[in-house]
Amino acid sequence: MTNIVVLISGSGTNLQALIDAHQKGDLPVNIAAVISNRPQAYGLERARLAGIETAVIDHTRFETREDFDQALQARIDACNPQLVVLAGFMRILTEGFTRHYLGRMLNIHPSLLPKYQGLHTHQRALDAGDEIHGVSVHFVTPQLDDGPNVIQAVVPILPDDDAATLAERVQAQEHIIYPMAVAWFAEGRLRMDNGACLLDNTPLPASGFVVDTRVN
Ligand code: GAR
Numbered sequence: 769m770t771n772i773v774v775l776i777s778g779s780g781t782n783l784q785a786l787i788d789a790h791q792k793g794d795l796p797v798n799i800a801a802v803i804s805n806r807p808q809a810y811g812l813e814r815a816r817l818a819g820i821e822t823a824v825i826d827h828t829r830f831e832t833r834e835d836f837d838q839a840l841q842a843r844i845d846a847c848n849p850q851l852v853v854l855a856g857f858m859r860i861l862t863e864g865f866t867r868h869y870l871g872r873m874l875n876i877h878p879s880l881l882p883k884y885q886g887l888h889t890h891q892r893a894l895d896a897g898d899e900i901h902g903v904s905v906h907f908v909t910p911q912l913d914d915g916p917n918v919i920q921a922v923v924p925i926l927p928d929d930d931a932a933t934l935a936e937r938v939q940a941q942e943h944i945i946y947p948m949a950v951a952w953f954a955e956g957r958l959r960m961d962n963g964a965c966l967l968d969n970t971p972l973p974a975s976g977f978v979v980d981t982r983v984n
Contacts, residue, residue, distance in 0.1 A: 773851075775802075776802060780810055837862045899925055919979065920945075920975050
């Protein structure tokens with residue numbers, strides 16, 4: 769069974785989607801631990817309710833980013849995970865940390881990467897007058913929100929949308945595509961090779977596998 773560790777900072781709805789998929793038998797992993805950098809993150813409660821080990825590594829207690837990342841790495845590695853899953857983990861990671869988990873750390877980001885790296889992605893898509901928006905799951909590399917895409921879900925932007933309605937439409941897709949991507953990895957179907965994503969030994973396009981909700 770593939771051992772995974774999930775890192776969170778907040779509400780943990782993506783964590784919940786992983787827990788639900790696992791409980792339904794759709795995700796062949798062992799969630800060894802859920803680690804939060806924020807003691808109050810509600811996702812910790814979700815983990816406890818599911819009987820998953822939790823840990824808090826509070827970033828405010830560390831002098832430097834490097835010190836925090838080293839403590840986090842030690843805690844993660846104590847679980848021997850094959851995959852680290854960033855699920856709303858709102859920290860910029862040091863290069864050493866990302867290199868340590870290269871090819872075995874996934875992130876979910878609420879935009880169609882490479883568009884809108886960083887924060888406030890829904891408002892930025894609205895401000896730009898975009899007609900589509902979405903979410904990406906990608907392997908983590910040293911550059912922020914920049915690793916190769918595994919899967920994207922595309923949603924329409926509707927005339928009356930504000931950032932909240934758009935976020936809700938995107939998040940519904942997050943909860944579908946993240947368990948899919950983690951399952952692919954756990955089943956040995958997905959890997960990163962030479963900076964590209966391979967699914968079933970076939971290179972994926974730059975967008976990754978695309979789920980377009982406008983046509984599905
Ligand atoms: C999700 O929408 C995720 O895409 C986003 O944070 C939210 C966490 O929600 N991640 C990022 O912005 C990463 N740059 P959750 O705690 O309910 O899963």
